[in-house]
Amino acid sequence: RQSVVVSALEIGGVNISKDEIVRDDPTNNIPDTIFAKLGMQLHRRNQHPLGILKNAIYDYFDTNYPDKFDKFDDLCPIVSVKQNFDEVLVPADHVSRSYNDTYYVDSQTVLRCHTSAHQAELLRNGHTHFLVTGDVYRRDSIDSTHYPVFHQMEGVRVFAPNEWEGSGTDATSHAAEDLKKCLEGLARHLFGGVEMRWVDTYFPFTNPSFELEIYFQDQWMEVLGCGVTEQEILKRSGRTDNVAWAFGLGLERLAMVLFDIPDIRLFWSTDERFTSQFSSGRLGLKFKPFSKYPPCYKDMSFWISDSFTENNLCEVVRGIAGDLAEEVKLIDNFTNKKGMTSHCYRIAYRSMERSLTDEEINDLQWKLREQVENKLKVVLR
Ligand code: FA5
Ligand code: MG
Incomplete structure (x- = not known):
């Protein structure tokens, strides 16, 4: 393998030696181009569209649930197979575990492919309302809405029995309704009006599960997955009597709609004709493409x-x-x-x-x- 240029980086207060990661482990399938993205944390830059969006979502949660949600945006993206898959009940034979879909550091360690990798641990540590934002990594197709490194925000809310007992509905329906209301409210907060629809889907860690799609560039674009947390996950974290919801937002996709950004590669641009168009806290503006070059x-x-x-x-x-x-x-x-x-x-x-x-x-x-x-x-x- 080629050796890498940068030799050390610090993520989430943890120092990681890059030499330690890219070793000749035959199971390591991380190319240098991906490796170079580790530690960049675009979501922590307040002037960057992803940082602006993260802060706007924080505002929504702070307004609607004052002091409720604990926020994490600096958790290390190098996680164990256990965290990324086992603890969120991803079956042993699920395609997402394959070397074709996920970047493996070694056979027991991956670059997280979703922020759900942190759910179980935070629940175990006693958090009941939290948001986790981070860079995630996937081997995937190439087009204007897919990139091998992108950013997600995970949200989890745990309900205590008294929160649904008076409502006249069962725990699962109560959580599902609350989840949809919360995310529809978020969409209104971010976009005002926008054409969207709910689609039923499957995730190993939620049931029922849904995806939200937004109409963008003449087609439906999936922007998030969510659902009612599988009871087994709560049980393992010592919360047998509770019910919870969870969501995972694709920040690039939402930011594309919000700022009218036509291609996902632009988020990585250092061209100041791109970067200078955004400023901290400013949600309303639309990106003006500098003259479009021919493909x-x-x-x-x-x-x-x-x-x-x-x-x-x-x-x-x-x-x-x-x-x-x-x-x-x-x-x-x-x-x-x-x-x-x-x-x-x-x-x-x-x-x-x-x-x-x-x-x-x-x-x-x-x-x-x-x-x-x-x-x-x-x-x-
Ligand atoms: C998940 O990653 C689930 N962990 C989400 C979730 C969390 C469901 C909690 C239930 C409970 P999915 O693979 O669909 O789901 O990805 C979530 C979002 O990430 C997608 O809706 C999309 O907006 C975004 N996304 C997925 N792949 C890419 C990619 N290659 N490039 C950019 N964005 C992507
Ligand atoms: Mg999906």
Whole structure:
């Protein structure tokens, strides 16, 4: 492996030596580009759209539940498999545990893939109302609303029996109704009016479970997951008699709607034409794109192997093109008589900050073809 440049960092008061993390452990699948994002904590910058949004959500909770919610935004993103999965009841065979979906430091340690990783421990420590904001990491697809590092805010509220006993509904319905009211109120606080809808879904740690979608850029975009906490989680934290709700907000997605930010890569931009447009505490403003540079499309076809996955392809693309990769999209897919399957991917290259030259893009595409063939064991057509 390549060694990394930065050798130490401090997160959540814990000093971590980067040399200690990137070691030759065969289970480590964290590329340097991801590694470099550790400790950046965009959500703790008050001038950054994610920090502005976090503070606006804090305002909503402070107004509606004075002094109730404990806030954490500095918990270390390197967590155990136990915290990230076991303690929130993610089944042993769930896809999210795979090396294809999650970044492993070693077989027992991951970069958290959600802020839910902190739920159980905080409950055990006696917290009953809390918000946890942090950077989370996932191997994922490439497009304007997906990025391998993004930010979530977790919210948990525990109810005592007397809070629902008089209400005429059972504990679960009481929590579910309260949850939806709370999140709809939050959406009004942030957006005023916005078109949204609830969708039923599944999470291992909640039941019932819901997602909230907002209409943005001509389609429905999922912005959060939530639900009534599985009783088993409460039981393990010594709260058999309680009921609770939990949510996990995708901060980038909400900020995209709030500030009219068209592409998720912009959150990482250090171009001052981006950064200078935001200021602490200012929610209302809309981002003005600096002139939009044209995208360049390149297609690539290959016969896939059994082990081929789209996430692996995206990792290779990001490794070569970094944030110049705007989208990776499957545009053709067929299986021939011999049973061989061919995929054609269209890769959109575009910089948010400048025009790219033909030469530069051709160069990227050639490197990509070479690495796709070598690393993914596919046969180019
Ligand atoms: C979760 O992560 C659950 N832990 C949320 C939750 C918490 C449910 C508590 C119930 C109780 P999900 O994988 O759907 O759920 O992600 C939550 C949100 O993160 C999504 O709605 C989306 O807004 C955002 N998100 C997911 N993947 C990405 C990505 N690659 N880039 C940017 N945002 C993403
Ligand atoms: Mg989801």
